[in-house]
Amino acid sequence: MPIFMDRHEVPAGTTAETLATIHQEDLKIEHEFGCRGFTYWYDDDRKQAFCLIEAPNKEAIIDMHRKAHGDVPNRIIEVDPTIVTSFLGRISDPEKSQNTTLNIINDPAFRVIMVIETNNYLNRVEANQYSIFNQKFHKSITKTFDKFEGRIVKQNNNVYITSFKSVTNAVFCALKVRSNFKYITPKFEDHDRILKMAINAGVPVTAHNTIFEETVNLATRMCEHVHRQIVITQEIKSLYESENRNAFVDNDLIYTLSLDGQQFLTQLMDFIEDHWRDPELDVSGFSKSLGYSKSQFYRKLKSLTGKSPNIFIKDYRLNQSLKLLHEQRGNVSEIAFETGFNSLAYFSECFKRKFKILPSKYIQQHTF
Template sequence: MILMVIELSDFLSRVESVQYTIFTQKFHSSVHKTLKKNNGILKKTDNNNYWVSFNSVNDAIQCALEVRHKFKYVTPKHKSFSRRLQMALTVSNKAETSSFTTAARLCEMTKDQVVIVEAVRDLYESKNLHAEIDKTLIRVLNPKEEEFLIKLSAYLSNHWANPDVTVRTLGNAFGLSYSQLHTVLIKLVGKTPNKVIKDYKLHKALELLYLRDGSISKIADKIGFSSPSYFSHCFLKKYGVRPSKYLQQHAV
């Protein structure tokens, strides 16, 4: 069985205008139609994620390509819209939830819009002897790349609140020099080591703000930023809105 995770990867959920609402409606309608067409079995969904299983690898690959193709036609064209579509496909093992979690972590970390593990590619090409995966549309992760991304996601998930997490400690965790770490992160994640750490912390800060889990200064301290003002500067640079403004937009 092939498992696919579809993720609208930008957590930023500002007060939505009509255009954003229309996007959401169009996107979900498009995904549901595409899943039905390609015999996808919906296991779990919310406003930003889909967990789907397929009995046929051909159906899974075709579905991923169709969702990818249709996404650009339902996406608002204005510059302030920043949601990105990410998809990852893996082969199910006995622990299906664990396999879905693996795919979700690949979605979270990779820079490529659609990624599959080698086992999915091999299964697809064994079913289609005269066809190959189009690598301009789908990134095939080798086992070492897959393992690295999963471990990276787990490491950041476990250490994001640690103010002592640095590029050096991250490199040490993987046994890599700075240059080696920089090379592999640019290749797989599309970011420098420092930006990987900072962006992950800001993502967690966004979740904490959204959940009203403490004041801005307490959240800045919790994610390991040296000062609330520096945190506010970084948050504004990444999300286009200051933390204080974001809280106003989501006042309860």
């Protein structure tokens, strides 16, 4: 049976004790609707509660809540319990609240999410060096995550997504990862030493369909497209300074993306993700669709990404083509035209200029 997480906006004046009593009302009648409540999270500061429930469908959860206490959830999504554990650390009540008459839980589901990206499957130099790099980096970064109480949600050879309860721990962790990185592969050239990090924060259930999707999505976009090594949102900066008695974030090491920059990045990526395959896409249409003049668009994009609009579009297409080639989603010609290039020769020329290898050669050497 599927497992769901719902979100409740809790009225002002509600206490953790009140919510624990309401939760008990659910448990008394859950069998009538084929449901089984695992646990819940409550954030007194933000007045939000999130319930984890096994149920035949979303309607059963709504009907159960309505009959038990009338507090119908604002949103329900289906979740994987393993992923819930990775982000939130548990899928049952905290130990201190177990085996008590009233399980009072005041444990927020708000989490700080860090995305780290490093050398990808292209920037591997010699295969044995890349393997050594992965081993050393994983050992180092795992030790650092443990030190700062970060939970690894996802990892592969070049991407880590990690969850923290503390903003301070996340920021200190990023600085430590940055400091350690140069000692892991001292013989690598600078262009092979790729390390970018982004930190965002949010709650598990929003308008999206996947747990923490909105938070992870923005952090990933910040990591991949803002031309700074460590990027944080304005909210992270404010929370950090609040936790540390107004101690300021080191602006020389950490770049804070403004609310305006965050909005522009969201507009930019929403549009490019929908239109990058269109061979007719040009700067004029791009800027107009986002509501800017060509000169305004150029300035904002250059400031955010370090790239001109034409280079940004081309690089995005090339990065997508690299991914498709690596996943063997077609031959070179098919992928060239699928990614918006009208000419196979021009695609191969651009690919070689950016990645220092022809796409046909890449397929031979880097796919198995």
